Amino acid sequence: xxxxxxxxxxxxxxxxxxxxxxxxxxxxxxxxxxxxxxxxxxxxxxxxxxxxxxxxxxxxxxxxxxxxxxxxxxxxxxxxxxxxxxxxxxxxxxxxxxxxxxxxxxxxxxxxxxxxxxxxxxxxxx
Amino acid sequence: xxxxxxxxxxxxxxxxxxxxxxxxxxxxxxxxxxxxxxxxxxxxxxxxxxxxxxxxxxxxxxxxxxxxxxxxxxxxxxxxxxxxxxxxxxxxxxxxxxxxxxxxxxxxxxxxxxxxxxxxxxxxxxxxxxxxxxxxxxxxxxxxxxxxxxxxxxxxxxxxxxxxxxxxxxxxxxxxxxxxxxxxxxxxxxxxxxxxxxxxxxxxxxxxxxxxxxxxxxxxxxxxxxxxxxxxxxxxxxxxxxxxxxxxxxxxxxxxxxxxxxxxxxxxxxxxxxxxxxxxxxxxxxxxxxxxxxxxxxxxxxxxxxxxxxxxxxxxxxxxxxxxxxxxxxxx
Numbered sequence: 001x002x003x004x005x006x007x008x009x010x011x012x013x014x015x016x017x018x019x020x021x022x023x024x025x026x027x028x029x030x031x032x033x034x035x036x037x038x039x040x041x042x043x044x045x046x047x048x049x050x051x052x053x054x055x056x057x058x059x060x061x062x063x064x065x066x067x068x069x070x071x072x073x074x075x076x077x078x079x080x081x082x083x084x085x086x087x088x089x090x091x092x093x094x095x096x097x098x099x100x101x102x103x104x105x106x107x108x109x110x111x112x113x114x115x116x117x118x119x120x121x122x123x124x125x126x
Numbered sequence: 127x128x129x130x131x132x133x134x135x136x137x138x139x140x141x142x143x144x145x146x147x148x149x150x151x152x153x154x155x156x157x158x159x160x161x162x163x164x165x166x167x168x169x170x171x172x173x174x175x176x177x178x179x180x181x182x183x184x185x186x187x188x189x190x191x192x193x194x195x196x197x198x199x200x201x202x203x204x205x206x207x208x209x210x211x212x213x214x215x216x217x218x219x220x221x222x223x224x225x226x227x228x229x230x231x232x233x234x235x236x237x238x239x240x241x242x243x244x245x246x247x248x249x250x251x252x253x254x255x256x257x258x259x260x261x262x263x264x265x266x267x268x269x270x271x272x273x274x275x276x277x278x279x280x281x282x283x284x285x286x287x288x289x290x291x292x293x294x295x296x297x298x299x300x301x302x303x304x305x306x307x308x309x310x311x312x313x314x315x316x317x318x319x320x321x322x323x324x325x326x327x328x329x330x331x332x333x334x335x336x337x338x339x340x341x342x343x344x345x346x347x348x349x350x351x352x353x354x355x356x357x358x359x360x361x362x363x364x365x366x367x368x369x370x371x372x373x374x375x376x377x378x379x380x381x382x383x384x385x386x387x388x389x390x391x392x393x394x395x396x397x398x399x400x401x402x403x404x405x406x407x408x409x410x411x412x413x414x415x416x417x418x419x420x421x422x423x424x425x426x427x428x429x430x431x432x433x434x435x436x437x438x439x440x441x442x443x444x445x446x447x448x449x450x451x452x453x454x455x456x457x458x
Binding site for chain 2: 001002004005026031032034036037039041070072073076079080081107108109110
């Protein structure tokens with residue numbers, strides 16, 4: 001329902017320590033959701049699917065891996081809130097434009113199937 | 127005879143602007159008051175960061191801000207995360223505990239109606255009734271498309287309420303159950319996604335004729351070899367029941383609040399899809415004296431192509447309500 005707003009414009013950047021890159025994202029849902037119900041944050045950059053183990057979620061608390069999120073019962077991704085998603089990738093991304101895809105898979109209790117929300121944007125590395 | 131129906135707004139209506147930080151909660155209160163609405167429905171999990179840990183100061187802010195703008199808090203939309211864990215569903219005890227948590231916050235906010243998600247089991251709600259009675263909150267099971275007022279699942283809640291003789295469990299209809307005409311904003315988006323206009327017209331016409339969704343889906347998917355957008359457009363027919371508006375008054379004893387779902391009200395102040403022109407006279411006839419609480423859900427259908435203006439849509443819906451209420455009053 002908010003697909004086109006998932007990836008935050010102008011938010012792509014390389015991490016200062018050269019360990020990877022990061023961008024900001026929002027949750028594609030009309031309320032906040034406990035992190036344990038965010039099943040997948042699938043990132044693709046320039047057509048290359050990023051390994052799930054290389055993805056981290058940052059909301060101001062400790063950075064979480066996708067595995068950590070599965071049991072993060074007491075933390076929420078608030079409605080409309082920008083969180084940072086980082087990717088471990090030594091050297092980061094080359095300067096210039098990159099096409100970034102994000103697919104969020106959410107476990108919504110009242111739906112019989114998972115909720116998938118996707119966005120694709122071309123952003124320049126800052 | 128003057129009608130007793132009140133006009134309200136759900137914060138759900140402003141999800142586009144709230145999500146993007148273009149409106150604040152207080153802006154929503156002020157806007158509701160500006161169009162003569164007297165009630166605001168809240169979604170704590172959307173509108174109250176930090177949920178479920180809401181301080182007394184936060185509760186006071188909500189009450190004070192509503193009072194400042196001359197509106198009352200009408201309804202609390204709850205959620206139930208039965209799938210919070212990946213390895214198992216919540217136990218029955220955990221489900222009751224979660225609902226009681228919401229009942230308590232609802233009571234602290236001074237709200238007497240709670241929207242219960244339609245998937246919550248009636249036997250779980252039965253266990254919550256003593257708490258709802260103690261906290262004086264009416265639990266209304268949301269009658270949301272594709273369910274409808276007389277769906278067997280909905281009637282299970284009616285049966286529990288009757289058996290217990292409680293005034294704190296019942297229904298809460300969402301007007302999306304009166305989907306008489308295929309919403310033009312849905313059709314237009316499927317066309318932008320690649321549906322051929324002639325196939326879109328066929329689907330719209332099938333709904334005009336009230337043909338069972340499964341027939342149309344088969345026609346489009348198999349016989350016409352429809353593309354993804356066309357099949358998706360046909361499959362939405364599963365979510366467009368047109369319930370009989372005349373029957374709503376039979377269920378008025380079971381509800382305390384109404385969610386006035388809509389996808390669009392046009393510049394002539396007509397909802398091209400939901401049969402408010404038939405529902406409102408039936409509500410007046412049945413003596414309904416609660417709220418019609420606007421629930422605008424058009425944003426997700428147009429945001430790919432145009433700017434969303436939820437305020438304008440809600441304003442138009444309220445002007446439409448005023449017109450229909452006046453007309454129905456005159457006819458009585």
